[in-house]
Structure formats: C-alpha cells, structure tokens
Amino acid sequence: MPKVPLRAALAVLLTLAAFNAPATTAYASDDEPVHVAVNARAGLATVPETGIGTNHAIWDTNLGTNETADLLKDAGVKLLRYPGGSYSDIYHWETHTAPGGYVAPDTDFDTFMNGVRRTGAQAMVTANYGTGTAEEAAGWVRYANITKRYGIKYWEIGNEIYGNGHYGAEWEADDHPDKSPHEYARNVVAYADAMKAVDPTIKIGAVLTTPANWPDAIVAEGDSGSWNQVVLSTAGSKIDFVILHWYPGALDRTGHISDMIQLTREQIATYAGPGSERIGIAMTEFNTGSSSNGTNTQPGALAAADSYATLLANGVFTVDWWNVHNGIGEVTEVAGHTDYGDFGLLSSASCTSDGSVCEPPLNTPFAPYYALQMVGKFARPGDxxxxxxxxxxxxxxxxxxxxxxxxxxxxxxxxxxxxxxxxxxxxxxxxxxxxxxxxxxxxxxxxxxxxxxxxxxxxxxxxxxxxxxxxRPADPQAGRPGSPGQPKLTAVTGTTATLTWPAAKPGTRKIAKYEVVRQHGAVTEQLGETSGTTITVRNLKPGTRYTVNVLARDTGGAQSWPSAPLTFTTGTPADSSCSVKLTVQSDWSSGYVGSLDITNHGAPLDGWTLSFTWPRAWQSLDSGWSAVWTEDGREVRAVNEAANPTLDTGATATIGFVGNYSGPNVLPAVFTLNGTTCTTVP
Missing domain, CATH: 2.60.40.1180 (Golgi alpha-mannosidase II)
Structure with a gap:
C-alpha cells in the first residue's frame, strides 16, 4: 500500500536554481551562455559513506530479491532503512508481524539484511516506539549485532511520533497514554540505555520536526516548549543523531535546505547540552512529493538530484528516498512522459483500481533512480x-x-x-x-x-x-600543504570573531601563513591572514551569518585545499543607546506572533522608528499593533503612534506583530531605533 505523506505544503518564491546564485547576480538573457562559477577555495561538507540512501518497507514483496538489491547497488545506494515509515511503530521484529497492517512474504529482518549485504550498503533500523518497548528494541540489537553479527550501526527510536495526535493530527501509532514530547524523550533515554547496554557502539537517533514543516515550533497545551526543544533538552545527552523527514510538495524548494539544516544545528547546540557537536543529522525520508509536477518523471528527478546534493553539501549524513517500491497513484502526463504518481525508485508493476493504466514491468527504474545514480557518480564518499x-x-x-x-x-x-x-x-x-x-x-x-x-x-x-x-587538474598535486583542521569559534561580538584551528601538515615546503576566507555564493573574500593558528577577524557585520574556511599557503606560494567550513553568526553591539528583545509568543508552523520590547538607554526620544529586515524572501508582515507598521519589500518599519511619541531614558515600549513564513523561519536579528543599531537581547 502506498504511503501518502501528511505534510503541510510549503510556498516559496525561489526557483530551483536561484539558491545557488549570489544575491547580486543578474540573470543572463536567453541568447547568452549560462555562466557557472566554481570555487575550490570555498569548502563545504565531506561526502559521507552513507550519503545515498532509500527506504525498504515490509509490505513490499520484492524487498529481498536479488534483482532489487542489484539495481540498488548499481544506483550507488549506501544505506537502506527498514521496516518502513509508519509501519515501524506497529512492527514486532521477533514475530515479523504488524497488527493493523500488511506484512508481505519474504520481508523478514534476515531477508532484508541479505539484501543489504548484496547491495553493499549499511542498514538503518527503526525500533518500534509506538507499540513496542525498550526491551523489545534491545532484543533486536542483541539478535542483529551479537547473535547474527550484522554490525548495524544506526538505530532510530520510532518514526514520525509527533503525528500521534498530540498536535491534532494522528497517523502514527502510539499506545502511550502520554503522547507529549517529554514522554517520547523520556522513553528515548530508556531505549538508548537498554540498547547500548547490549552494544555500546551503536548510534541512537531521535525524531525531530523539520523547520517550517508542521508541527515544527508549535507548543501544545501542557508542554514546556516545542517538540524539538523538549526532546533535545531531555534526551540530548543520550542520542547520536537526529531524524528529519521532508516532503516539500513541490520541485523548487532547494533554497530552503541551508536554513533548514542550520536552524536544526542551532536547536541542537542550544538544547542538547555539552558535547552536542557530536550529534549528526539524518534525512531518513525524502521525496519531492509532487505528483502533479512529476514524482517519477524527469522534473522530479532533477529536483531530487539538486536536493540530494544540497543536503549532503550541508552536512546531512544520509538522505533516504521514499521508497524503493511504492505503488501507482494519480496518473498524469509530465514533460512528454507518463507519470504514475509513484513515490518509488522502481516500478511495482501496479495498476489503477479500474485496471485502465498499469506501470511498466516490475523493477523498471523511474527517473529519480537515475538521479540517485548520478549523484553517486558525481559525489563519491570522501569527496x-x-x-x-x-x-x-x-x-x-x-x-x-x-x-x-x-x-x-x-x-x-x-x-x-x-x-x-x-x-x-x-x-x-x-x-x-x-x-x-x-x-x-x-x-x-x-x-x-x-x-x-x-x-x-x-x-x-x-x-x-x-x-x-x-x-583533471593541470597543476601537480604532490607537495602542496595539507588542509588545516576544523576551525572553531572561540569568541564572537557584533563586529569581530576569533577562530582557531589545528595546523596543516606541510608539503615539500614550510607553511608560511594561513588565510581565512568567507563564502558568499561561489565567491570568497579574504577576512584575514596569520602565520599562527589563531586569528581575530574584524569589521564584520552585526547579526550576520558567516561561513568561513581556512587555507594554508607555503613559502613557495602553493595553497592547500580548504578546511572544513565553520558557520557562525555575529552578535549586536554590547553597548548601545537602545536594546530590543524579540519574543515569539506563539507559532503555527507558517506564521507567528512576535512581541518586541524596545528599551531606550540614551537621551529621551520625542518620536521613534524601529526598523528591521526580513532575513528571507519567504517572510512577510501580516499585521502589527501598538505602532504604525509598514512594509516595503523585506524592509519593515514600526513608527510610534501619534498619541504616544515619547520614549524616555530607561523606558520600554512594547509592540507586536504577526509574521508569515513559507520556509525556514530565520528570525530578524538586527534592529535599529532612529538609525542606531540596538543591542538584541536573547
């Protein structure tokens, strides 16, 4: 039975490729060649071993066949997830049963693992949280890694548990009387302890909501915070990775990815406690989710290739397509070919209910299959x-x-x-x-x-x-310096940042200096250089996100490849004549109520204007109160009401607004009062 993703569709004004272009780029006319800029000095993430993945489901009769495994191997698939989406929370591995669902023949765990081995991939197993127990999950680890010696590294705790009815929509099985994020997090700790007692080398993953996708950021009645905040605060010390699912519902959402992953990292850093940098991010379900625009024809494949490459470039350690075989859906004509509305990589040879349309023969690859294959040939592990x-x-x-x-x-x-x-x-x-x-x-x-x-x-x-x-490179590669180690941020203000990094290994000549460069699209600008391994870069812009690399240069002028990237955001002035505190009072995953406390630390003001800029094009002002609000493009102004123009020294004015968003909600970070940049209070 096909899975229908239950997601609120996102709306965005970016096109598929606009995300890749610097903001200042002017688009070429139709009769001009397309200009592509490639910058080898601007390093992003390293391609992981498990990058190209897909899902297997226990209702797929062909899950364990050699033909299926060989096709997945040819596609470059390196991770296979089991037992399949929401079925994970009704599946009992020992009896190979899923009460309330269909279990196909020849889909048991050992059959799945035979296919994994033939594919040459790693496995990711989703332990049953909804109707299972920590003891059942620990028994699965024992059987897999002790009895059978499969060496399965990655174990998820439940599937989309936030879909258990706690936020008003229910598609995920959950027998726990308490369906709150706190109860899920408490059980994640219990599962992790029980499972790691059997095999301490395994990695445990917890379910998060994906930024700007329902029910992200919603705080339900009785909860101390959003799902992600509560889960990370309670279980952060016990987990090794977090789990996102993304069905964007359209083919032009790649521009959301960088902010989506960065916001997730910021949540991990804020809530998961000391050592949270160890926690990875896995996209264990992904599909373009747009049957009208081409789920299994070429437009969907192009969106898949673009999304896989962008997610991996942003450091996600696996992206797992939903699904290997899924089944026929809405049949349309897309780009000159029949689109079967099938979310699978391979044809299941199913037909519409009236038998009027049938898919191609079993295991015929759909276009997204070739997208995964292309990404695997383009970006190999270690690149x-x-x-x-x-x-x-x-x-x-x-x-x-x-x-x-x-x-x-x-x-x-x-x-x-x-x-x-x-x-x-x-x-x-x-x-x-x-x-x-x-x-x-x-x-x-x-x-x-x-x-x-x-x-x-x-x-x-x-x-x-x-x-x-x-x-191939024209220049010889031998003898150049090695890349510097991962840079770390040791101090940051509104205009400066201090970085340090492990020294690079010299090549045939001594290292003369290190250069710190900032990425801006495919352009890099040098922020500073030093002969040591620590530098304070200056003249930065307050409230701005920076991604930087460090490069080594030897005494002969040869330059290394870039270090791994470091992303950080500058603050605002520590001392200013004004301060602003933004509080999100409520959020519904596509909009929020914001409250702004504006405090005057300078001379009394007889009339004031607060200004800020929306960080992203998909954000806008819906309404505002306690001031006169206007919006011009992404620029927002709030002017004092005529009846209350004065803001005395030490006084605070509180105003509010409703903000809309249709992509990851990066909050405004810089506010000016009558042209002066204020201190933004966390």
Missing amino acids: RFIRAATDRPEVAAHAVRRPNGDLAVLLINTSEDTSYPVELDYTGFAPAAGAPTVLTHTNGATSITSGSTGTPTAQTLPPLSMTTVIL
Whole structure:
C-alpha cells in the first residue's frame, strides 16, 4: 500500500536554481551562455559513506530479491532503512508481524539484511516506539549485532511520533497514554540505555520536526516548549543523531535546505547540552512529493538530484528516498512522459483500481533512480563539496573536489524546451586541457551515458538534463600543504570573531601563513591572514551569518585545499543607546506572533522608528499593533503612534506583530531605533 505523506505544503518564491546564485547576480538573457562559477577555495561538507540512501518497507514483496538489491547497488545506494515509515511503530521484529497492517512474504529482518549485504550498503533500523518497548528494541540489537553479527550501526527510536495526535493530527501509532514530547524523550533515554547496554557502539537517533514543516515550533497545551526543544533538552545527552523527514510538495524548494539544516544545528547546540557537536543529522525520508509536477518523471528527478546534493553539501549524513517500491497513484502526463504518481525508485508493476493504466514491468527504474545514480557518480564518499553558482534560475550547479585533486561539476537544466550553452569559470583550480569526461542523463533516458565532450570551460546542457563534468587538474598535486583542521569559534561580538584551528601538515615546503576566507555564493573574500593558528577577524557585520574556511599557503606560494567550513553568526553591539528583545509568543508552523520590547538607554526620544529586515524572501508582515507598521519589500518599519511619541531614558515600549513564513523561519536579528543599531537581547 502506498504511503501518502501528511505534510503541510510549503510556498516559496525561489526557483530551483536561484539558491545557488549570489544575491547580486543578474540573470543572463536567453541568447547568452549560462555562466557557472566554481570555487575550490570555498569548502563545504565531506561526502559521507552513507550519503545515498532509500527506504525498504515490509509490505513490499520484492524487498529481498536479488534483482532489487542489484539495481540498488548499481544506483550507488549506501544505506537502506527498514521496516518502513509508519509501519515501524506497529512492527514486532521477533514475530515479523504488524497488527493493523500488511506484512508481505519474504520481508523478514534476515531477508532484508541479505539484501543489504548484496547491495553493499549499511542498514538503518527503526525500533518500534509506538507499540513496542525498550526491551523489545534491545532484543533486536542483541539478535542483529551479537547473535547474527550484522554490525548495524544506526538505530532510530520510532518514526514520525509527533503525528500521534498530540498536535491534532494522528497517523502514527502510539499506545502511550502520554503522547507529549517529554514522554517520547523520556522513553528515548530508556531505549538508548537498554540498547547500548547490549552494544555500546551503536548510534541512537531521535525524531525531530523539520523547520517550517508542521508541527515544527508549535507548543501544545501542557508542554514546556516545542517538540524539538523538549526532546533535545531531555534526551540530548543520550542520542547520536537526529531524524528529519521532508516532503516539500513541490520541485523548487532547494533554497530552503541551508536554513533548514542550520536552524536544526542551532536547536541542537542550544538544547542538547555539552558535547552536542557530536550529534549528526539524518534525512531518513525524502521525496519531492509532487505528483502533479512529476514524482517519477524527469522534473522530479532533477529536483531530487539538486536536493540530494544540497543536503549532503550541508552536512546531512544520509538522505533516504521514499521508497524503493511504492505503488501507482494519480496518473498524469509530465514533460512528454507518463507519470504514475509513484513515490518509488522502481516500478511495482501496479495498476489503477479500474485496471485502465498499469506501470511498466516490475523493477523498471523511474527517473529519480537515475538521479540517485548520478549523484553517486558525481559525489563519491570522501569527496568534499565546494561552492558553485549559476546566473540562470533554470540551471543549478554543484561541485566536489576529490582527494586526488580531480574536480566534478554537476549541472542541472530544468528547462523543458531550452538547451543551454554553459561557460565554466574556476577559482582555486586549473583544469587540464582536453575534453573532460562527461556523464549525462536526459528526459526519458534509460541510462546515464558517458563520453568525452566539450571543454573544461564550455558545455551544452540538453533540456531537462543532469550532466556531470569530471576534470583533471593541470597543476601537480604532490607537495602542496595539507588542509588545516576544523576551525572553531572561540569568541564572537557584533563586529569581530576569533577562530582557531589545528595546523596543516606541510608539503615539500614550510607553511608560511594561513588565510581565512568567507563564502558568499561561489565567491570568497579574504577576512584575514596569520602565520599562527589563531586569528581575530574584524569589521564584520552585526547579526550576520558567516561561513568561513581556512587555507594554508607555503613559502613557495602553493595553497592547500580548504578546511572544513565553520558557520557562525555575529552578535549586536554590547553597548548601545537602545536594546530590543524579540519574543515569539506563539507559532503555527507558517506564521507567528512576535512581541518586541524596545528599551531606550540614551537621551529621551520625542518620536521613534524601529526598523528591521526580513532575513528571507519567504517572510512577510501580516499585521502589527501598538505602532504604525509598514512594509516595503523585506524592509519593515514600526513608527510610534501619534498619541504616544515619547520614549524616555530607561523606558520600554512594547509592540507586536504577526509574521508569515513559507520556509525556514530565520528570525530578524538586527534592529535599529532612529538609525542606531540596538543591542538584541536573547
């Protein structure tokens, strides 16, 4: 039976590729080549071993077949999740039963593991929280890792437990009388203790809500905070990773990902306690979730490739497609091909209820299968993502640098009818001359083709296509310095940040200095340099998020590859003539009530204006009170009411507003009062 994701759809004004372009980029006209900028000095996350994943479900009769396993291996799948979505919370592994649901033949745990091994992947198991116990989960660990020696590392506690009715919608089984996040977190601790007592090497994952997806940020009656706040505060010391699910409901949501992951990291850092940097992020269910725009045809595949690359570049350690086999849904015509509304990678050969339309033969790959395959060929474990950007919203670009010095660039053309010539420009990398290796998948194709076409700086992208360009370096790689270690933030103010990092390993010459660079799209700007391993960078902008890398340069001028990235946000002035405190009084996952306390620490004011800027284009003002509110684009102003213009020294004015959002809600961080930047009070 197919799973229908129960998500509130997000709305956003970004196109599929606009996220990749710097804010100052002017889009090219139709008769100009698309410009692609690749910056090897701007390092992002390293590609993990488990990056490309998918879900197996116990109602899928073909879960354990050799044909299915071999197809997944050919797609580059490195992680398989079991026993399948919401079924996890009714499934009992010892009896291989799921009361209230269908269990197909030949889908038991050992059959699943045989397929995992044939695929050459790792397993992720979801322990039954809804109708199970910690003892049952511990028994599963014992059987898997002690008795059978499967060595399963990743174990989730429950599926989408926030869907147990606590917030008003109920699709997830949960027999606990108390369905609050506190009760779930309390049980996560019990499960983790019982399971790690059997095998202390396993990693335990807890379910979180995904930023800007219901019921994220909602505080239910009787709770001390939102689901994420309560779960992380209570169980943070016991878990090793957190679990997000994302069904964006459209093909143009890639621009949400960076903020989605950053906000999750900030929640972990705020609530999970000391050592929370160890906690990883797993996207254990993902699908474009848009049958009308192409769930299993090429538009959906292009969105999948773009999302997988973006999620992995932002440090998610696995992205798991829903599902291997799923079943026919709404049948439509998309981009010249039949879209079966199927959320699977492979055809289940199912038919509509009236038998009028049937899918292709069993295990025929759908277009998203080739998206995963392309991403696996483009970004291999151990590669490091680097920044890439384009000047057309129809074209998205991603890039990785390989340990041997090679570069790979993934180009995605989402236009249905336009073939685009592309000019590629490189910073921090010089490609070798000659035609590069080019991998291509086009609309309706049943394989990825490989050839040597174009040049390192010029390619042509067919309509609705994925293209990977693999480049050899012109410069010798031997002898250059190693990358500096992971930088850490040791102090930050509104305008300065102090960083430190482990020294790089010298190459054939001594290291002369380290350079700290800031990423801005695919452009980097140097913030400072030093001969040591600590620096204070200055002249930063208050309330601004920065992502930086450190590079080493030797006495001969050779430069290392970049360190891992560090992301931080500057504060606001510690001493100012005003301060502002923003309090979110209530939130419903698409809007919130905000209260602003404005305190004057300077001379009395006879008339005042508070100003701030929405951090993202998907945020807007709905209404406001206790001031005269206006909005111009992303700029917001609140002017004192005519009857109450005075703000005396030491006095506080409280005003409020309703803010709307249709993507991750990054709160305003910088406020000015009559042009003066205020101290933002946490």
